[in-house]
Amino acid sequence: MKFFSSIYIRLVYCLLGALLLLSGCDSSFEPHQENSRYYFSMFGYLDASADTQWVRIMPVRDSLLHQPHEIDATVTLEELETGKTITLNDSLFHFSNNRYAHNFWTTQPLEPSRTYRLKAERSDGAASHTTITLPTDYPTPIAYIWEPDDFTPDRIDIKDIEKLVDAQVIHQTQDQRSTINFIKDTVVVPDRSYQVLIQPWINYESIGTTLDAIPNEDLKIFVAAATNEFPDFATIDEITITFPGGVSNVENGVGYVAGIVSKTIPYRSCFNNNLKRTPCPLIK
Incomplete structure (x- = not known):
């Protein structure tokens, strides 16, 4: 599992942006009020070369999880070229300082050059989704x-x-x-x-x-x-990253999910x- 490569570390900026939203840095978004615009944060990448895919998906909320807590989310991955859809498994991770996060995973093989839609949906139908196109395969270096x-x-x-x-x-x-x-x-x-x-x-x-x-x-x-759409996070202003849509490919949510071949x-x-x-x- 290559879950902790430096790509993952760069995508941490997207997660930090989602967390900073919780402090109300965007005047159009008040997490302590009813939120009908942003439902989930999505953070990670799909790797056509990996045996297991991991994506962190959390509800946009007013605090971090400090106790084990179920979330209302069904997460699916659809291959758009074929229509094949699978449901990802939920796995609760425990980090330092008693913080918890939900990482959803699947061992379903992914194909280079294919396009996938990742969707997180609540039981009331509210959903966030992103579309990820994987790059073409390339010769071994x-x-x-x-x-x-x-x-x-x-x-x-x-x-x-x-x-x-x-x-x-x-x-x-x-x-x-x-x-x-x-x-x-x-x-x-x-x-x-x-x-x-x-x-x-x-x-x-x-x-x-x-x-x-x-x-x-x-x-x-x-x-x-x-693909060429992958942002160069090192050159992007941190303030830009903190705002919804600043560096995000998630509809009705926040964060970034990339597609790679490693x-x-x-x-x-x-x-x-x-x-x-x-x-x-x-x-x-």
């Missing part, structure tokens, strides 16, 4: 990984994608998980291709270790593509029989 004592930046070549929205190195062991994002070190080359430059020896000093101390089998490369590969170079670099097998 090729990694150019040099020797640890060679200070030439490592590189990932990613071809034939619409928009690169995430590129990170994941250090995963039984006891620890850390990620370093390299999306800022991306070079756009012709023909819808990207080159991501990686200098992990610099970043790992910040977490008190060195690249030499990390076995290659504990390192993975994660990249994700979205790839996870080992942190190593792979070669074919002719010693030519080739994509490494994907990690599920």
Whole structure:
């Protein structure tokens, strides 16, 4: 489950915007009064490469949940090209400071290039919904990984994608998980291709270790593509994010749900029989 990638972290801004609504920052919306305009906040992404989809859906309300609490919501996901509709399962998550949130999930496979409608509906018929188009699939990236004592930046070549929205190195062991994002070190080359430059020896000093101390089998490369409609949250004013509709694709609600296709590969170079670099097998 890639639920906590940096895409997820960027989408936190949308959730923060929804929470700031509760303080009445938008004069057109008073949460302590009867609300007939915004029903649910939706927050997360659909990943055609993931085995499980997770989306956080909460009623727009005047306080956070500090006790386990059922919510009046039926959440469905419809594939618009086929009309196939499934109902997502509700799962209550407990966070620090006794805060709770509802994450809805499904193991239904999703297809690249397809369009899905996510809908949360109350028993009285009031509903929020969003429509998400997943990007087209793309070839597995090729990694150019040099020797640890060679200070030439490592590189990932990613071809034939619409928009690169995430590129990170994941250090995963039984006891620890850390990620370093390299999306800022991306070079756009012709023909819808990207080159991501990686200098992990610099970043790992910040977490008190060195690249030499990390076995290659504990390192993975994660990249994700979205459609061109995916917002560049890093460049958007935080005040804009806090307002309903400022950065939102949810009708009659707040928040943002993205659509991506992700790839996870080992942190190593792979070669074919002719010693030519080739994509490494994907990690599920």
